Amino acid sequence: MTAQVLGVLGGSGLYELPGLTDTAWVTVDTPWGAPSDQLLAGRLNGAQLVFLPRHGRGHRVPPGEVNYRANIAALKQLGVTDVLSVSAVGGLRADLPPGTFVVVDQFIDRTVGRASSFFGTGLVAHVAMARPTCHRLGRHVLAQLAAQGVPHADGGTYLAMEGPQFSTLAESRMYRSWNCDVIGMTNQPEAKLAREAELCYASVAMVTDFDCWHPQHDSVTVDAIVKVLLGNADTARSLVAALTGQITGDSHGAGCACRRALDHALITAPAVRDPAMVAKLQGIAGRVLGSTGP
Numbered sequence: 001m002t003a004q005v006l007g008v009l010g011g012s013g014l015y016e017l018p019g020l021t022d023t024a025w026v027t028v029d030t031p032w033g034a035p036s037d038q039l040l041a042g043r044l045n046g047a048q049l050v051f052l053p054r055h056g057r058g059h060r061v062p063p064g065e066v067n068y069r070a071n072i073a074a075l076k077q078l079g080v081t082d083v084l085s086v087s088a089v090g091g092l093r094a095d096l097p098p099g100t101f102v103v104v105d106q107f108i109d110r111t112v113g114r115a116s117s118f119f120g121t122g123l124v125a126h127v128a129m130a131r132p133t134c135h136r137l138g139r140h141v142l143a144q145l146a147a148q149g150v151p152h153a154d155g156g157t158y159l160a161m162e163g164p165q166f167s168t169l170a171e172s173r174m175y176r177s178w179n180c181d182v183i184g185m186t187n188q189p190e191a192k193l194a195r196e197a198e199l200c201y202a203s204v205a206m207v208t209d210f211d212c213w214h215p216q217h218d219s220v221t222v223d224a225i226v227k228v229l230l231g232n233a234d235t236a237r238s239l240v241a242a243l244t245g246q247i248t249g250d251s252h253g254a255g256c257a258c259r260r261a262l263d264h265a266l267i268t269a270p271a272v273r274d275p276a277m278v279a280k281l282q283g284i285a286g287r288v289l290g291s292t293g294p
Ligand SMILES: CSC[C@H]1O[C@H](OP(=O)(O)O)[C@H](O)[C@@H]1O
Pocket: 010, 011, 012, 054, 055, 062, 063, 086, 087, 088, 089, 163, 184, 185, 186, 187, 222, 225
C-alpha cells in the first residue's frame, strides 16, 4: 500500500509545530521556484508529517505574493499525499463567531493575477473542481473536532479575496448575499493547485473576526485577529497531532478520487506537447505523462 503522509500548510498564527520528533527543516527547490520557507519534516504520534508555514516563519510573505505553486510542488516532492490547510478567516454569518472552526468545502475565487495552474501553453489540462476539497480528509478533520469538543461547522463556502487590504462594507455585504460563510485570502489558488497535483486537500478555517459587515463589531484589525489566533493555536496543534496517525492509517486514502484527478484532464495532443513543459511537470503529473514524457 502507498504510504500516506500528511502535509500541513500553516496559516496566520501557525508558523511552528512543536512536539514533532526526528525533525529537520528541509530546503526544497521546485521547477516553480522556492516555497515560502523551508519545510519541517518530522514525526508526530509515530507518523510522518511535513509542515510548511504558508507565509514563512515570522509571516514575511503577503497572501498575493505566496508562491502557491512552489508550496504545493514542494509538499508533493517530499511525499505528501494529504494536505491540511489551516487558515484564519473572517466570519460572514452571525452563527459563526470567532473561535469557530469551519471545515470548508466550497470556494468562490475573487483573487486576481495569481498563478493558478501548473499547466500552460504546451501542455494544457482542465481538472474538475465541482467538489474542491477531499471529502474523506474532511471527515477525518470533522471527527477530530467533534472528539475534542471544538465548536465547528461541517461545510462552508470560503470567499477568497485578493487582499492584502480587508474588504469594504459593500464587498462584505455582497459576499454575504452570495451565501459565502467565511472570507480569507489564501485558500485559492491553493486548492486548485492541490487538485492538479493529485493531492487530497482539506481546509480548516478558524474564524477570528466578523469581517466588517456586523453592526456590533468594529473594522477588522490584525491585532484583534492575532489575539483570537493565539487562543486557537493549541486547538489547531492538537487537531494536527490527532490527524497525523489517522491519515497514515487510512486504507481508503490510496483509492481516493483526488489522487486520480488528472485521469481525464490533459487535452494537448501528445504529438504537440512541449517537451520542456512535459519535463517540468514530471513531479506533478508524471503519473499520467509517463516517466519519459509523450
Ligand atoms: C492576519 S489577517 C489576514 C491574513 O490572515 C489569513 O491568512 P491565512 O489564510 O494564511 O491564515 C488571511 O488569508 C490573510 O492572509
